[in-house]
Amino acid sequence: MNTPTLLLDGLPVPFSVGQTIMEAATAAGIFIPHLCHHPDFKPQGSCKLCTVKANGRYVSACTMPAKDGMEVENNSPDLNDKRRTLLQMLFVEGNHFCPSCEKSGDCLLQALAYELEMLTAHFPQFYPDRPVDASHPEVLLDFNRCILCELCVRASREVDGKNVFALSGRGIGKHLIVNAESGRLADTGFSLADKAAHVCPVGVILAKRRGFLQPIGCRRYDRQPIGMQFASPPGSGGNGPEH
Amino acid sequence: MVVADECFDATAVAALLQPVVDRHRRDPLRLLQILREAQEVLGYLPRTALTAIADAVELPRARVEGVAGFYSFLHLQPVGRYRILFSDNVTDRMLGSVELMDRLCHRLWIERGKVSEDGLVSVDTTSCTGMCDQGPALLVNGRPLTRLSAERIDRISELVRAQVAVSDWPEEWFLVADNIRRRDVLLATASTPGEAMRAAVARGREPLLDELKRSNLRGRGGAGFTTHTKWEAARCAPCRDPQGGRYLVCNADEGEPGTFKDRVLLASHADLVFDGMSVAAFAIGARQGLLYLRGEYAWLLPALNENLARRRRNGLLGVAACGQQDWNFDIDIHLGAGAYVCGEETALLESLEGRRGVPRIRPPYPAQQGYRGQPTVVNNVETLCKVGLIALRGGDWFAGLGTKQSTGTKLLSIAGDVESPGVYEYPFGVSIDQVLHDCGAGNAQAVQVGGPSGSCLALHEFTRRIAFEDVPTAGAFTVFGAHRDLFEVARNFAHFFAHESCGFCTPCRVGTTLVANCMDKIARGDGSQYDINEIFRIHRLLHAASHCGLGQTACNPLFDTLNKFRPAYERRLRSLDFVPAFDLDQSLSIARQMTVRDDPAAHFGPAAGVQRAER
Ligand SMILES: Cc1cc2nc3c(=O)[nH]c(=O)nc-3n(C[C@H](O)[C@H](O)[C@H](O)COP(=O)(O)O)c2cc1C
Ligand code: SF4
């Protein structure tokens, strides 16, 4: 039997049944921008950065199952324009001041903004009031940068078995909460050894007393733009990023 | 007295809530029902209550808090003992709801959205309460009060101040009229309870499905999917858990502003609704039916539960329902808690399972994996009534009504600038003109068909027809007279969507808020062509990238009004170039105060600009 194959921007990409468009692309070393997707976790489909056009319809690459003969458009001006707008929305929704952020250079949001040539935040800033939680001895939570990707929620639930994080509120009031009556991280069972302590793609969950251990300028996305880090398929010596 | 959080001591709360959690068998799937009832006991949901409930249902506390934080009618902060919520649909506004709310706040000496200092009363708005045919309306502690007037408002303020229990307020205030104005085959049918169900059983499953196929019935909830196809899919889908069986869900969320026909069906034709549910369940082989009733319609619950009890007594529900030895079937009612998105069928399933009302990823569709992961059919209230009629009178009869692709009749909820608002039943294919004539809309400039997520039709389109092949609708038909400002209509809709977005996906969560802010900016007189371009741009993004129908259609009314009623926007614009959302000069006022400077160079604006140029 022939291997099922889809066409990604005209390029044949073989896949195995059950894979999503994102998984098929990643396996082939092709980069589809994403924020809430992570290969270790069940797809979530909320950031919409991975929006592609499959057989003429807009779909999320991270949740849409690949189909034989499917024609997928990924790297097009229209899609990248939409992705840029989505990034701008995320930037104005929170408080992102990259020059002073410990995550700068390691941040997926920032890396994508460079990748997609987002030059300004464009929309009026929301300046939400999101107090920092510094109660925990090992970890700081700076909610100002949360993009609500739920990776910490999924990691804590699925890997750590702790359910430290959850979402509350709705609409623009949606926000991350922790599993304590006091609402403070110190009163949960969270620890720096948890998987959830290391999945945050932006600078919310930060280990204390490690600030700027590695200088800005020498960090992952400082060395090579995120799109390039995908150019070589995994296993071939290239470094497919962990996100 | 304000009941402060610290007054709710953990042991006392757990004791108070014990009967509630026990009544729901400590079942985490019943979490939303538990939270609703806990709030009835405690007034709101203090932190200790969330902990106690989490312990009882064995869920992480944060998950419970997340659910409580999602629904508009659940409160994590103390609320007034009299909670007054004005319906904020555009028709309520057209009937003066804004002024009436101001009047009430003024008379009670309170600020909108805040609880009075003595904890007695709070006044705020809520999305459409489904009373557009008898507005302006409000909910007081969950009970609808219709046909508000200045006199009523004054009386209400007196009753609140005298602390008269809501149950002792004048009974006629709470009357909800059906306002049925035109009856066709559905509303004119006077079937006896169980008749349709017995007819279905007599036909047998296969012939019944055959009749449904011949009827070509399409769903009345908006999307217009062929009912027979959906049923077949659910009937043929394998059950992951054979013990669990299949489910039939009746979608009675009716959150689309401007529709109220399901309310009338539930109030006066409940037997047909339950018969339709039973027929559908029989056809797909479901043993459990669930009716998801929007929180705004909680007042219908006692009568509906009585009806179900009667049906159980009469052998129409329960073991060997309708005399079928091998068929146990019962119906359970779940109450929502103020979330429009829960009308979306997968969000509805999440809510039924006691979670935040966030739409699921599709595929799989509910017909394959729905409630509890089992094959599930979700149908609208009106669809199920039609199913009952088809069981009674056959598919060919039904297919003979309406048009080729839109068979049968459609219930319209007509409100706005018309002489006789109410429910009208027409065969599909009726023209907008005909409807306008019948409801006494003298001087209409526009009709919003299908509510905010539908389409806005202008005068030159009134010859078009209500049908899936022309103008589809879930039922809302809102008329705007020549004197109405369609910009304000669109602005109201923009705020509605921003308020009701579930917040799951980026485009809808942020985009609907950006659009609402943009409309406010234009309304303030700070708008320009730039803002209009922005709205179009966000519209395209939401349409393409949103996770569910809410985001995809959120900008439709703006798109329509911008295209068809552009002057309503343009006469508000300050310039055709960019105007910032904030006033630069005003922003500098604090700096001026601090530096004790007020000379022209300390100002921004035209005059300051001239000065700088001179230097
Ligand atoms: C945001 C949103 C809200 C909806 N609200 C309702 C509703 O209140 N009632 C309803 O029957 N369908 C509603 N729907 C449509 C349902 O998802 C679903 O299509 C319908 O219940 C199926 O029933 P039908 O096949 O009988 O039409 C809504 C859809 C969306 C996207
Ligand atoms: S804290 Fe980080 S991982 Fe968690 S939701 Fe926010 S951005 Fe995502």
Ligand code: SF4
């Ligand atoms: S489109 Fe809006 S309502 Fe629908 S999932 Fe996204 S955020 Fe939620």
Ligand code: FES
């Ligand atoms: S990566 Fe697909 S929606 Fe976020």
